């Protein structure tokens with residue numbers, strides 16, 4: 687089978703002069719659960735956004751299911767984007783709208799949210815909203831306002847909204863970075879389920895190698911906009927870990943229970959400090 691996604695020599699230089707991606711070439715096969723790791727500023731978010739053209743790469747080609755995404759315009763680009771779902775660290779929900787409204791908006795693909803005002807849902811749409819809320823275990827929250835939910839529940843709404851497009855590829859940009867360890871696992875398990883049961887290919891950036899090891903079928907590490915590792919999670923040994931995160935980095939487990947709430951913050955702070963030291967965190 688041809689790869690679902692091919693990245694050919696992608697570079698991205700921001701107008702500030704920062705070279706965020708520096709010659710990334712990758713083939714992603716259908717059904718993979720790819721975890722992107724790397725220090726803050728290594729280019730994970732830029733890479734994910736180049737795939738669905740939220741950001742235009744400076745050079746290189748993105749091919750999705752045989753279609754050149756980098757050249758697509760207008761209706762063709764919208765058609766491609768409908769086949770690629772995305773979830774975000776900050777959930778990107780309409781906070782004052784109901785869970786139901788937020789999920790229904792997923793049917794609109796890349797059209798702006800205000801178009802929902804004129805959008806008359808069909809019985810199929812309504813059924814799909816409840817089916818997808820069921821997938822992430824929050825049917826009972828359908829008519830609650832999005833901002834009344836916990837972070838983990840809001841991210842599950844984000845997943846349900848993305849599922850409304852019937853995506854073949856799901857991009858997840860640090861989906862659990864704002865959540866505590868126990869909630870992180872619950873959100874990751876839903877991503878794992880849509881990957882395994884629905885066969886949706888997942889590319890997910892994560893701060894923690896322990897989560898990458900637990901959920902990824904393949905880990906790709908970025909460092910300074912280049913691929914520093916591409917392979918099985920199990921093959922990342924101490925030496926490779928230090929190549930990716932730097933000599934001073936120490937791997938920390940992200941626990942399952944609320945008894946370890948410090949883990950996330952401490953680990954994140956440590957990695958961010960390393961990134962600062964390494965000079966990767968340019969002013970945005």
Ligand code: ADP
Nearest residue numbers: 700702704706726727728729730731732966968
């Ligand atoms: P990551 O997701 O791994 O933290 P990013 O893709 O956000 O990395 O950032 C990669 C590099 O590009 C960093 O040096 C960052 O400061 C820079 N960068 C990201 N977004 C912008 C932007 N909009 N303008 C200028 N520089 C940016």
